[in-house]
Amino acid sequence: MNATMTMHMPSQTFMHSLVETEPAVRCEGIRKSFGTGEAKVDVLRGVDFTAAPGEMTFLVGPSGCGKTTLISVIAGLLDFSDGEVTLFGERWSALSPRDQIVFRRQNLGFVFQQYNLLPALTAAENAAVPLLAAGVNRSKAVRRATELLDQLGLGHRANAYPRTLSGGQQQRVALARALVHEPRLLICDEPTAALDHHTGEAVMDLLANSAVHPERAVIVVTHDNRVFHYADRIAHMNDGAITEVESRASKTFSTVPVAL
Numbered sequence: 009m010n011a012t013m014t015m016h017m018p019s020q021t022f023m024h025s026l027v028e029t030e031p032a033v034r035c036e037g038i039r040k041s042f043g044t045g046e047a048k049v050d051v052l053r054g055v056d057f058t059a060a061p062g063e064m065t066f067l068v069g070p071s072g073c074g075k076t077t078l079i080s081v082i083a084g085l086l087d088f089s090d091g092e093v094t095l096f097g098e099r100w101s102a103l104s105p106r107d108q109i110v111f112r113r114q115n116l117g118f119v120f121q122q123y124n125l126l127p128a129l130t131a132a133e134n135a136a137v138p139l140l141a142a143g144v145n146r147s148k149a150v151r152r153a154t155e156l157l158d159q160l161g162l163g164h165r166a167n168a169y170p171r172t173l174s175g176g177q178q179q180r181v182a183l184a185r186a187l188v189h190e191p192r193l194l195i196c197d198e199p200t201a202a203l204d205h206h207t208g209e210a211v212m213d214l215l216a217n218s219a220v221h222p223e224r225a226v227i228v229v230t231h232d233n234r235v236f237h238y239a240d241r242i243a244h245m246n247d248g249a250i251t252e253v254e255s256r257a258s259k260t261f262s263t264v265p266v267a268l
Protein backbone atom coordinates (compact mmCIF):
# COMPACT_ATOMS: atom_id res chain seq x y z
CA MET A 9 0.00 0.00 0.00
CA ASN A 10 1.49 3.34 -0.92
CA ALA A 11 1.59 6.45 1.22
CA THR A 12 -1.20 8.16 -0.66
CA MET A 13 -3.54 5.23 -0.23
CA THR A 14 -2.79 5.08 3.45
CA MET A 15 -3.74 8.71 3.88
CA HIS A 16 -6.89 8.32 1.79
CA MET A 17 -8.54 5.63 3.86
CA PRO A 18 -10.52 6.97 6.81
CA SER A 19 -9.92 4.82 9.86
CA GLN A 20 -12.83 2.70 11.04
CA THR A 21 -13.32 5.10 13.94
CA PHE A 22 -14.18 7.86 11.51
CA MET A 23 -16.21 5.91 8.96
CA HIS A 24 -19.33 4.96 10.85
CA SER A 25 -21.27 8.18 10.53
CA LEU A 26 -20.07 9.28 7.10
CA VAL A 27 -23.14 10.01 5.00
CA GLU A 28 -22.94 10.97 1.32
CA THR A 29 -25.26 13.96 1.65
CA GLU A 30 -23.60 15.34 4.78
CA PRO A 31 -21.86 18.67 4.22
CA ALA A 32 -18.12 18.48 4.73
CA VAL A 33 -18.31 21.17 7.42
CA ARG A 34 -21.33 22.05 9.52
CA CYS A 35 -21.16 24.68 12.26
CA GLU A 36 -24.26 25.15 14.36
CA GLY A 37 -24.66 27.99 16.84
CA ILE A 38 -20.92 28.38 17.47
CA ARG A 39 -20.06 30.79 20.28
CA LYS A 40 -16.57 31.84 21.25
CA SER A 41 -15.31 34.57 23.58
CA PHE A 42 -11.87 35.80 24.48
CA GLY A 43 -11.00 37.18 27.91
CA THR A 44 -13.08 37.33 31.07
CA GLY A 45 -15.04 39.89 33.09
CA GLU A 46 -14.92 43.43 31.73
CA ALA A 47 -12.32 42.40 29.14
CA LYS A 48 -14.54 39.64 27.71
CA VAL A 49 -15.11 39.92 23.95
CA ASP A 50 -17.80 37.79 22.30
CA VAL A 51 -16.22 37.08 18.93
CA LEU A 52 -18.46 34.32 17.56
CA ARG A 53 -22.09 34.93 18.45
CA GLY A 54 -23.93 31.84 17.24
CA VAL A 55 -22.35 31.06 13.87
CA ASP A 56 -24.19 28.74 11.45
CA PHE A 57 -22.00 27.80 8.51
CA THR A 58 -21.65 24.92 6.06
CA ALA A 59 -19.17 23.99 3.35
CA ALA A 60 -19.83 21.30 0.76
CA PRO A 61 -17.42 18.84 -0.83
CA GLY A 62 -16.44 19.75 -4.40
CA GLU A 63 -16.94 23.44 -3.71
CA MET A 64 -14.86 26.46 -2.91
CA THR A 65 -16.60 28.41 -0.14
CA PHE A 66 -15.35 31.91 0.55
CA LEU A 67 -15.65 33.45 4.00
CA VAL A 68 -15.61 37.23 3.72
CA GLY A 69 -16.29 40.18 6.00
CA PRO A 70 -14.74 43.24 7.62
CA SER A 71 -11.56 43.06 9.65
CA GLY A 72 -12.21 41.81 13.16
CA CYS A 73 -15.59 40.19 12.40
CA GLY A 74 -14.31 36.75 13.46
CA LYS A 75 -13.23 34.95 10.25
CA THR A 76 -9.87 33.68 11.52
CA THR A 77 -11.46 32.69 14.81
CA LEU A 78 -14.11 30.69 12.95
CA ILE A 79 -11.66 28.80 10.73
CA SER A 80 -9.48 28.14 13.77
CA VAL A 81 -12.51 26.60 15.49
CA ILE A 82 -13.31 24.53 12.38
CA ALA A 83 -9.69 23.36 12.21
CA GLY A 84 -9.76 22.40 15.89
CA LEU A 85 -7.04 24.91 16.74
CA LEU A 86 -9.34 26.83 19.10
CA ASP A 87 -12.05 25.51 21.36
CA PHE A 88 -15.54 27.04 21.54
CA SER A 89 -17.99 27.57 24.36
CA ASP A 90 -21.27 26.61 22.73
CA GLY A 91 -22.63 24.97 19.58
CA GLU A 92 -21.33 22.07 17.51
CA VAL A 93 -18.84 21.57 14.70
CA THR A 94 -19.38 18.48 12.53
CA LEU A 95 -16.71 17.52 10.00
CA PHE A 96 -17.58 14.79 7.49
CA GLY A 97 -20.26 13.49 9.81
CA GLU A 98 -18.01 13.46 12.89
CA ARG A 99 -19.19 15.64 15.77
CA TRP A 100 -16.06 17.37 17.02
CA SER A 101 -17.20 17.25 20.64
CA ALA A 102 -17.61 13.48 20.42
CA LEU A 103 -13.94 12.92 19.60
CA SER A 104 -11.32 12.55 22.30
CA PRO A 105 -8.44 15.05 22.19
CA ARG A 106 -6.23 12.33 20.73
CA ASP A 107 -8.76 11.43 18.04
CA GLN A 108 -9.12 15.13 17.22
CA ILE A 109 -5.39 15.29 16.53
CA VAL A 110 -5.49 12.16 14.37
CA PHE A 111 -8.59 13.38 12.54
CA ARG A 112 -7.01 16.75 11.86
CA ARG A 113 -3.76 15.21 10.66
CA GLN A 114 -5.61 12.90 8.25
CA ASN A 115 -8.32 15.20 6.98
CA LEU A 116 -7.17 18.78 7.13
CA GLY A 117 -4.81 20.93 5.06
CA PHE A 118 -4.15 24.56 5.99
CA VAL A 119 -2.62 27.32 3.86
CA PHE A 120 -1.48 30.28 5.94
CA GLN A 121 -1.31 33.88 4.76
CA GLN A 122 2.42 34.11 5.49
CA TYR A 123 3.14 30.57 4.18
CA ASN A 124 4.85 29.46 7.45
CA LEU A 125 7.51 27.46 5.62
CA LEU A 126 10.40 26.10 7.66
CA PRO A 127 13.53 28.01 6.52
CA ALA A 128 15.97 25.14 7.13
CA LEU A 129 14.02 22.72 4.91
CA THR A 130 13.94 22.64 1.12
CA ALA A 131 10.69 23.16 -0.79
CA ALA A 132 10.20 19.40 -1.15
CA GLU A 133 10.98 18.76 2.53
CA ASN A 134 8.54 21.50 3.56
CA ALA A 135 5.84 20.01 1.34
CA ALA A 136 6.55 16.55 2.78
CA VAL A 137 5.98 17.56 6.42
CA PRO A 138 2.39 16.18 6.77
CA LEU A 139 3.52 12.80 5.39
CA LEU A 140 6.51 12.71 7.73
CA ALA A 141 4.19 13.55 10.64
CA ALA A 142 2.00 10.64 9.60
CA GLY A 143 4.98 8.27 9.78
CA VAL A 144 5.69 7.87 6.05
CA ASN A 145 9.40 7.22 5.52
CA ARG A 146 11.46 10.19 4.49
CA SER A 147 12.46 9.24 0.96
CA LYS A 148 8.92 8.22 0.04
CA ALA A 149 7.49 11.40 1.56
CA VAL A 150 9.96 13.68 -0.22
CA ARG A 151 9.41 11.83 -3.51
CA ARG A 152 5.64 12.28 -3.24
CA ALA A 153 6.08 15.96 -2.29
CA THR A 154 8.38 16.48 -5.27
CA GLU A 155 5.80 14.92 -7.62
CA LEU A 156 3.18 17.29 -6.28
CA LEU A 157 5.48 20.30 -6.63
CA ASP A 158 6.03 19.19 -10.19
CA GLN A 159 2.27 19.11 -10.82
CA LEU A 160 2.10 22.62 -9.39
CA GLY A 161 4.82 23.75 -11.82
CA LEU A 162 7.56 23.97 -9.21
CA GLY A 163 9.41 20.68 -9.69
CA HIS A 164 12.53 22.53 -10.81
CA ARG A 165 12.73 24.31 -7.42
CA ALA A 166 12.13 21.24 -5.25
CA ASN A 167 15.60 21.50 -3.69
CA ALA A 168 15.48 25.27 -3.18
CA TYR A 169 15.21 26.86 0.26
CA PRO A 170 12.23 29.15 0.98
CA ARG A 171 14.35 32.33 1.14
CA THR A 172 15.32 31.85 -2.50
CA LEU A 173 11.70 31.55 -3.71
CA SER A 174 9.34 34.33 -4.76
CA GLY A 175 6.16 34.96 -2.77
CA GLY A 176 4.06 33.12 -5.34
CA GLN A 177 6.47 30.18 -5.34
CA GLN A 178 6.42 30.00 -1.54
CA GLN A 179 2.63 30.05 -1.63
CA ARG A 180 2.81 27.13 -4.09
CA VAL A 181 4.99 25.16 -1.67
CA ALA A 182 2.51 25.96 1.10
CA LEU A 183 -0.29 24.67 -1.13
CA ALA A 184 1.67 21.48 -1.88
CA ARG A 185 2.20 20.97 1.86
CA ALA A 186 -1.52 21.43 2.47
CA LEU A 187 -2.47 18.93 -0.27
CA VAL A 188 0.25 16.28 -0.03
CA HIS A 189 -1.71 14.02 2.34
CA GLU A 190 -4.86 14.44 0.21
CA PRO A 191 -7.00 16.05 2.93
CA ARG A 192 -10.77 16.18 2.62
CA LEU A 193 -10.84 19.74 3.93
CA LEU A 194 -8.53 22.52 2.79
CA ILE A 195 -8.62 25.85 4.62
CA CYS A 196 -6.81 28.85 3.14
CA ASP A 197 -6.42 31.97 5.26
CA GLU A 198 -5.97 35.03 3.02
CA PRO A 199 -3.99 33.07 0.41
CA THR A 200 -3.55 36.11 -1.85
CA ALA A 201 -3.07 38.85 0.75
CA ALA A 202 0.72 38.99 0.49
CA LEU A 203 0.75 38.72 -3.31
CA ASP A 204 0.39 41.21 -6.14
CA HIS A 205 -2.76 40.95 -8.22
CA HIS A 206 -1.27 38.86 -11.03
CA THR A 207 0.36 36.36 -8.66
CA GLY A 208 -2.78 36.28 -6.53
CA GLU A 209 -4.87 35.34 -9.58
CA ALA A 210 -2.32 32.66 -10.46
CA VAL A 211 -2.54 31.16 -6.96
CA MET A 212 -6.35 31.20 -7.16
CA ASP A 213 -6.22 29.47 -10.56
CA LEU A 214 -4.00 26.87 -9.01
CA LEU A 215 -6.41 26.39 -6.11
CA ALA A 216 -9.39 26.13 -8.47
CA ASN A 217 -7.59 23.70 -10.77
CA SER A 218 -5.75 21.49 -8.32
CA ALA A 219 -7.35 21.77 -4.87
CA VAL A 220 -11.02 21.53 -5.76
CA HIS A 221 -11.93 17.86 -5.90
CA PRO A 222 -15.34 16.12 -5.64
CA GLU A 223 -14.49 14.76 -2.19
CA ARG A 224 -12.74 17.84 -0.86
CA ALA A 225 -14.22 21.03 0.56
CA VAL A 226 -12.16 24.19 0.23
CA ILE A 227 -12.70 27.19 2.51
CA VAL A 228 -10.99 30.44 1.57
CA VAL A 229 -10.90 33.43 3.92
CA THR A 230 -10.29 36.57 1.93
CA HIS A 231 -10.63 40.34 1.86
CA ASP A 232 -9.68 40.37 -1.78
CA ASN A 233 -12.84 41.08 -3.77
CA ARG A 234 -10.83 40.80 -6.99
CA VAL A 235 -10.88 37.00 -6.55
CA PHE A 236 -14.52 36.57 -5.53
CA HIS A 237 -15.32 35.18 -8.99
CA TYR A 238 -13.54 31.95 -8.03
CA ALA A 239 -16.10 31.15 -5.33
CA ASP A 240 -18.91 28.61 -5.60
CA ARG A 241 -20.44 30.10 -2.48
CA ILE A 242 -19.70 33.24 -0.50
CA ALA A 243 -20.55 33.34 3.20
CA HIS A 244 -20.64 36.93 4.45
CA MET A 245 -19.70 37.42 8.08
CA ASN A 246 -20.30 40.44 10.26
CA ASP A 247 -19.91 40.99 13.96
CA GLY A 248 -19.48 37.32 14.82
CA ALA A 249 -22.28 35.85 12.70
CA ILE A 250 -22.96 34.76 9.11
CA THR A 251 -25.33 37.34 7.67
CA GLU A 252 -25.78 36.07 4.11
CA VAL A 253 -24.73 33.14 1.93
CA GLU A 254 -24.45 33.83 -1.78
CA SER A 255 -24.42 30.98 -4.30
CA ARG A 256 -22.37 31.66 -7.42
CA ALA A 257 -23.49 29.34 -10.19
CA SER A 258 -21.50 31.11 -12.89
CA LYS A 259 -18.05 31.34 -11.38
CA THR A 260 -15.20 31.97 -13.78
CA PHE A 261 -11.54 31.09 -13.66
CA SER A 262 -8.75 30.41 -16.06
CA THR A 263 -8.00 26.81 -16.97
CA VAL A 264 -4.79 27.80 -18.69
CA PRO A 265 -1.63 26.74 -16.81
CA VAL A 266 -0.17 29.71 -15.03
CA ALA A 267 3.37 30.69 -14.19
CA LEU A 268 4.26 32.25 -10.85
Ligand SMILES: Nc1ncnc2c1ncn2[C@@H]1O[C@H](COP(=O)(O)OP(=O)(O)OP(=O)(O)O)[C@@H](O)[C@H]1O
Binds near residue numbers: 043076
Ligand atom coordinates in the same frame (compact mmCIF):
# COMPACT_ATOMS: atom_id res chain seq x y z
N1 LIG B 1 -6.40 35.42 21.24
C1 LIG B 1 -7.21 36.49 21.27
N2 LIG B 1 -7.41 37.16 22.42
C2 LIG B 1 -8.24 38.21 22.49
N3 LIG B 1 -8.95 38.70 21.44
C3 LIG B 1 -8.78 38.06 20.27
C4 LIG B 1 -7.92 36.93 20.11
N4 LIG B 1 -7.98 36.52 18.83
C5 LIG B 1 -8.82 37.35 18.19
N5 LIG B 1 -9.32 38.27 19.06
C6 LIG B 1 -10.29 39.33 18.74
O1 LIG B 1 -11.38 38.71 18.11
C7 LIG B 1 -11.91 39.54 17.10
C8 LIG B 1 -11.98 38.77 15.80
O2 LIG B 1 -10.67 38.46 15.37
P1 LIG B 1 -10.41 37.61 14.05
O3 LIG B 1 -8.94 37.55 13.86
O4 LIG B 1 -11.15 36.33 14.11
O5 LIG B 1 -11.08 38.56 12.95
P2 LIG B 1 -10.93 38.53 11.37
O6 LIG B 1 -12.29 38.73 10.82
O7 LIG B 1 -10.19 37.31 10.96
O8 LIG B 1 -10.04 39.82 11.12
P3 LIG B 1 -8.98 40.10 9.95
O9 LIG B 1 -9.77 40.09 8.68
O10 LIG B 1 -8.44 41.46 10.29
O11 LIG B 1 -7.93 39.02 10.01
C9 LIG B 1 -11.01 40.77 17.02
O12 LIG B 1 -11.63 41.80 17.76
C10 LIG B 1 -9.75 40.31 17.70
O13 LIG B 1 -9.10 41.38 18.33
